[in-house]
Amino acid sequence: MFLVRHAAVVVDRTQPPSLWQLSPEGRRAAARLRLPEGRALTSNEDKARETARLAGLYATPDDRLREVLRPWSDDYEADVRSYLGGATVAGWEPRDDVLARLHTVLDGHDGIAITHGLAIALYARLTYDQWRELPYPAVIEC
DSSP, X not given: OEEEEOOOBOOOTTSOGGGOOBOHHHHHHHHHOOXXXXXXXXXXXXXXXXXXXXXXXXXXXXXXXOOOOOOOOTTHHHHHHHHHTTOXXXXXXXXXXXXXXXXXXXXXXXXXXXXXXXXXXXXXXXXXXXXXXXXXXXXXXX
């Protein structure tokens, strides 16, 4: 299975992250992705679906591949470090809930899944530092 982090977005703090769109650079990077053919799934967010489309994939959206639900935070990096380290972060979707929905859709999937950085980090058991190093887009073979 290949887990793919969506391409780079335009950050717009006036909108929730689920509504952010790919940046021009992100669109170009998504179009350069070379992934094996196979059954593709994607988060239902535009940035993930657009990454799939630009990569030449036909992907079925699945809400269970959405990003970790969380409020906007001025201390986002510290919150991510705590969250990926196993701590409960106020207002963030519980880790066990995220993992349960991801395992439901990804376990046994042998194709491509285009999703989000924190979701990938939890599923692939990445550390905070490994998460920080994930590019946009990123491809991880599991």
